[in-house]
Amino acid sequence: MTRRQSPEPFAWLLFSAGGTVTALMFPVLLFLFGVAIPLGWLSAPDHAHLLAVVRNPITKLVLLGLCVLALFHWAHRFRYTLYDGLRLKRLSTVIIVGCYGGAALGSLLAGYIVLRT
């Protein structure tokens, strides 16, 4: 008998790592750039400062790691949301390709944007 290797544990590992980093970092980032700065509660940082921040190799590493893990977290959870919430388990193949494929394409795009800055 051959042992079937399932990619499921790997997908779950990415989901889990992504869940943790997004829970730790997304609230503050979203609050700053999505709520507090647009509403004028905090003044917008000037461009030169932010450019220096995003060009720092440590920032690039953090941003890229956050984006990739968050996307695979989304892919895994959204896959099961479609299965359970909308009862679409019969479309399993399409959903798997769409979710993880979307996350992979998004990761490539994230790499391109973060590394060229």
Added chain:
Amino acid sequence: MSSTAGPYRRPVSLFWWLERRSYLVFVLRELSSVFVAWFVVYLLMLVSAIGGGSDSYQRFLDRSDQAWMLVLNIVSFLFVLLHMVTWFGLAPKAMVVRLRGRRVPSRAILAGHYALCALLSAVVAWVVLR
């Protein structure tokens, strides 16, 4: 009637998650991933705008100030908070930490996650706003 009929399955409505409060919280928690994905898009738009020069950064700031974008981001923020609370709430069940042969109590693991989150938030705010 053929004998091949399987066991009876109660038909489940498409709106099963409205039946109970705990189901609703479950579905909202699962939906948080959509807002996580949206914030990745928003973050990449921000980084791209910063890389594009001060004019494109200014255009990003103007866009982030529009009503629909603000509403979307406030809703996303609430969903990300729900994700944080539910994720940290599960952490003590998912990880068993032993220290000198004793199991670390789940309250300590929970508190540790919030402490780390507070520390990282402070670092991010300092880096962005200094």
